[in-house]
Amino acid sequence: MTESHAEAITFPFGRPDPFTPPERLASLREERPVTRMTYPDGRVGWLVTSYPAVRSILADPRFSSRRELLNIPVPFPLMQEMRRPADPGMFIRMDPPDHTRYRRLLTAQFTVRRMKQLEPRIHEITEERLDAMEKAGPPQDLVREFALPIPSLVICELLGVPYSDREEFQQTTAVLLNLESAVEDIRAAVARVAAFFARLIELKRAEPADDLLSGLVTGGELTDEELGNIGFLLLVAGHETTANMLGLGTFALLQHPDQLAALRADPSLIDNTVEELLRYLSIIHIGPIRAALEDVEVDGELIRAGEVVTLSVQAANRDPARFTDPDRLDITHPASGHLTFGHGLHQCLGQQLARVEMRTAFPMLFDRFPDLRLAIPAQEVRMRDTMSIYGVRELPVRW
Numbered sequence: 132m133t134e135s136h137a138e139a140i141t142f143p144f145g146r147p148d149p150f151t152p153p154e155r156l157a158s159l160r161e162e163r164p165v166t167r168m169t170y171p172d173g174r175v176g177w178l179v180t181s182y183p184a185v186r187s188i189l190a191d192p193r194f195s196s197r198r199e200l201l202n203i204p205v206p207f208p209l210m211q212e213m214r215r216p217a218d219p220g221m222f223i224r225m226d227p228p229d230h231t232r233y234r235r236l237l238t239a240q241f242t243v244r245r246m247k248q249l250e251p252r253i254h255e256i257t258e259e260r261l262d263a264m265e266k267a268g269p270p271q272d273l274v275r276e277f278a279l280p281i282p283s284l285v286i287c288e289l290l291g292v293p294y295s296d297r298e299e300f301q302q303t304t305a306v307l308l309n310l311e312s313a314v315e316d317i318r319a320a321v322a323r324v325a326a327f328f329a330r331l332i333e334l335k336r337a338e339p340a341d342d343l344l345s346g347l348v349t350g351g352e353l354t355d356e357e358l359g360n361i362g363f364l365l366l367v368a369g370h371e372t373t374a375n376m377l378g379l380g381t382f383a384l385l386q387h388p389d390q391l392a393a394l395r396a397d398p399s400l401i402d403n404t405v406e407e408l409l410r411y412l413s414i415i416h417i418g419p420i421r422a423a424l425e426d427v428e429v430d431g432e433l434i435r436a437g438e439v440v441t442l443s444v445q446a447a448n449r450d451p452a453r454f455t456d457p458d459r460l461d462i463t464h465p466a467s468g469h470l471t472f473g474h475g476l477h478q479c480l481g482q483q484l485a486r487v488e489m490r491t492a493f494p495m496l497f498d499r500f501p502d503l504r505l506a507i508p509a510q511e512v513r514m515r516d517t518m519s520i521y522g523v524r525e526l527p528v529r530w
């Protein structure tokens with residue numbers, strides 16, 4: 132067992148190329164898949180890199196998601212503010228039984244019927260974005276024109292945001308998600324989004340419709356504060372994640388023309404392509420994060436109660452013990468079993484929706500612009516290296 136804190140590493144960064152995880156992750160996975168790691172505040176916890184260990188911890192109730200217990204392996208300016216229990220409704224950072232209650236209410240709203248109903252709207256939304264790009268002409272930033280607005284508009288559909296409010300909603304969320312926004316602008320945007328949800332909840336109470344928020348409001352089990360925070364959670368969890376999959380996924384396909392050609396030749400490969408991109412890109416590249424509630428032994432290492440564990444999904448998704456030839460993007464080999472949507476109690480609630488968005492948007496983009504290509508050299512594409520969700524900052528394209 133490892134007792135020496137001196138051996139603790141810091142979270143590895145520095146990718147050899149945009150699609151390859153930091154090499155240190157691979158050597159750790161081989162040599163010591165459960166390893167001591169120092170967090171930026173000086174506390175020592177753990178980094179876990181093998182598929183079986185990451186998966187088993189995600190399924191283990193002795194590891195907590197409670198916000199006040201967590202730590203983040205990269206410097207984060209709002210860390211102090213985070214060290215308190217999650218606000219009512221923010222169930223992604225809660226444990227049972229609180230988590231169970233919210234999750235049950237939300238699962239009842241994420242029905243197969245509702246997801247099916249959204250499909251044609253996702254198609255229309257994508258079509259509108261492509262029309263706008265075509266009209267404006269090349270070059271365009273695919274992130275701004277396509278990858279970010281599609282998930283944002285889909286969340287508007289899901290929550291039932293009126294058309295007249297969508298422009299404002301999109302502008303505010305864009306500030307919220309823009310990496311270059313100043314902290315005070317982000318705080319102001321958070322306040323505007325909160326006021327926006329408060330108005331929306333009032334509207335749904337007065338005129339309930341066939342949307343998720345109306346369903347939650349009329350269910351009568353949640354306070355306005357809980358409802359507002361749930362809206363905010365869905366927005367944050369569903370927007371940036373899907374947007375980065377669309378942006379980075381397009382970059383990956385453009386850089387792997389054989390794979391793009393294979394997809395064009397056989398459109399039925401789209402479902403597997405989406406799974407393979409999720410596995411290969413592992414956009415949740417720093418986490419998920421958990422805290423041990425009691426002493427637990429994993430892979431011969433003793434994780435003590437209170438210690439924080441960063442589970443590297445990107446390392447797990449490239450584990451050769453689980454995936455054949457894991458460092459190759461191959462849309463023809465089965466990609467199921469990846470951990471990009473997490474695993475266990477907190478496994479992504481919106482994964483079916485995210486899949487429909489990707490299954491719709493990628494083929495429509497490549498059909499509309501058969502000659503789509505980068506407008507700058509690939510090595511000049513700026514990456515989101517230190518953000519909790521990996522992706523491209525912008526992706527200038529021509530066609």
Ligand code: HEM
Pocket residue numbers: 196222223224234286364365366368369370372373376414415419420470471472473474476477478479480481482484485
């Ligand atoms: C490609 C896109 C997406 C990825 C990669 C992704 C990834 C994840 C992951 C890894 C978790 C688990 C976090 C943890 O265990 O701590 C999660 C949870 C969650 N996701 Fe997603 N997500 C995506 C899209 C969406 C969408 C579209 C929505 C909804 C509109 C959504 C809503 C949620 C919610 C509500 C949770 C919390 C579930 C819980 O705590 O029980 N996600 N997601």
